[in-house]
Amino acid sequence: MAEDRLLAEVRRRLAHGTARGEPVADVERAVREAGAALGAEDIAALAARVGSATRGAGPLQRLLDEPGVSDVLVDGTGRVWADRGSGLEERPVDLGGADQIRALAVRLAAAGGSRLDDAAPLVDARLPDGTRLHAVLPPIAVDGPLLSLRVLRRSAYPLDALVRSGSVAPVVAATLVGLVRNRANVLVSGATGTGKTTLLAALLALVPPDERVVCLEESGELDPDHPHVVRLVARRPNVEGVGEVDLARLVREALRMRPDRIVLGECRGAEVREVLAALSTGHEGSWATLHATAAQDVPARLEAMAALAGMSREAVVAQAGAALDAVVHLRRDAGRRRVAQIGRVLREGAALRVEEVVAVGADGTVRTAPGWEGFVRRWGGDPAASGPDGARSA
Template sequence: MAEPARIPDGLLARVRQRVAGQGTMPGVAELGALVRDLGGVLGEQDLVALAAVVRAEVVGAGPLQALLDEPGVSDVLVNGPRSVWVDRGRGLEACDVDLGDAARVRALAVRLAAAGGQRLDDAAPVADARLPDGSRLHAVLPPVAGDGALISLRTLRPRAFTLTELVAAGSVAPLVAEVLEALVARRANLLVSGATGSGKTTLLSCLLSLVPPDERIVCIEEAGELGPDHPHVVRLLARRPNVEGAGEVDLAALVRHALRMRPDRIVLGECRGAEVREVLTALNTGHDGGCATVHANAVEDVPARLTALAALAGLSDDALAAQAASALHAVVHLRRDGGLRYVAQVGAVRRGPTGLVVERVLGIGPDGVVSPGPGWAGFAGRWGIAAVGHGAAVGHGAAVGHGAAVGRGAR
């Protein structure tokens, strides 16, 4: 990494004071002029380089901004002043970045949290926020972070991937893309599952981009990460309580409010608590085409995950099975294999003799080979998808369309 331009003593303080007095965030050109006025920089190249560094320090992520700006970077993690890691799609890699000392890392975490509208100090040592550029911040201070402040940054993609792009990248097998298109078009209620960083939000944003433009999508999230390419998306963001314990608006309350907003599709960015009761209730009241994400190891493990979440809401196993079997139609599961994030399973939701069951109807390998399960024919028939015979396997190179093993049926 190139050596950053050195900021003259006192320049940052003068720029921050001027910006605070203006009350608005300066643009790139305005900040460059401000640096010239306050710093006395004469050379044009020096001015551009110094303005970039000052902008990163004033409104960006400081020394981490260059990493966040790199194409392909999804995560930047700070474990300490000289322990910075980045994920460029190949897994985590150590970076040669020196953040100074523990006090500077703490100051950076506090400033970033403030930029996201969150308080971060000894009384509130954990912050989860969305930064002005759309990046997701999670920061932890001592004593909760035992060895010093921890910072986790996840970049926001400038736009949602199209399904065609995900197919080209190997994240979605071509035949599975046909299945996903059919499920969205026929207003199936979908649950997207997978581990952290497996691509759940990316896939969900892509699927929501397929929703007809005359439908209203209400997205409910803790921090706004979903970015579908759709003309009618409204967001509801959860609010944490202040240090006095007042002012909280949780996800469960937002799901209830969403029902009064004339939604065509209700989307819960992540289901990880008692809000599972509200979202299942919403999807059982005629609001088809809804979506949510959940952490799980496989489609077969989703019932156990939902059961654990339902217990937090006071739902019995029988009540969960009845609600979920009626509310949810399909589970799309993602895996991460090295640098590849891909749809690995599609499951059908039903109620069995012993409770809720998610049956694998399609299995997909990292090479794109699609293998149907025993329940595939019934699932395909329900959603108007031309079925592939049991035991067949189709790879990434197979054509989609007339005569393909899996194709979208008549609507």
């Protein structure tokens, strides 16, 4: 308890203006002012706790800092869960009662420039370090405040590392390289947490270095290893409800920035109109991600999103059929993320269809369809790797 009182006193002194320099120096000064005597190691540890309590996510910060953690969740009963790549695990973290969890959620929302209170009980914000925050307060959250934190990991995985890990079958990797080099327009689909952003960053690193890549996102997650990347991030309205810059606006702005390739981190709404318009007017080699349950479901998702922008089904079919070449679909099985399908986009009369050309099973078995050889001849890869309707182990 004495340590907790010292922490509270140091936080109070920092809040009243003693913080002027480096965090450890600020804490050391505040400790001296509080009349306590601590060694250098204790000062550093206290500085870390003060930083977490005042600028970070409090008791959750140590989980967010763990290597491999992608998500940290707090349920309505105060239990804490973390995902390190193999599914959710309950972690022993004491957040206090519902009032303390609510106060943490409100503070994090404010750090992200958003409002969270009884009048605005839901928030979706981006914290200063890039972490994505979603929080819900009672009475919307029946059992108590809910927190969902998605960690931003800037460490990029090259494509060969994804192949070694089993996320990408070698046959599929060769085709993905061909799609990049031959400037196909591609959608990467999958559920949340399937690795869409990780795969996309790996593929963008293969873009020739003399090309300009403009990345547009709601959260700045894409950080490809490429010498000429321009990154734009959407901005939500502030607490007064003004200042919003949405993805549709960013797409329009990107067209004025002399892009060689336009990359949309996640297409989820009316911005699909601008994306399809851009891709159907000569911007080849562009990529976007979206949520879908299978490659074959992508046309329906496009139609649903385009409806939000007032586009007719006929307009979606015409523009998507002209703009899109392929769909790469990812799945997550028992914690393992993998490329599960590649399909080609076909326009058949008044309908849009994605035809699967290669599929990868959970056991690594690669199965090709009759359209595989033609797809590979057009975009690259090894058509002899597996014949039509053939199968082999990856």
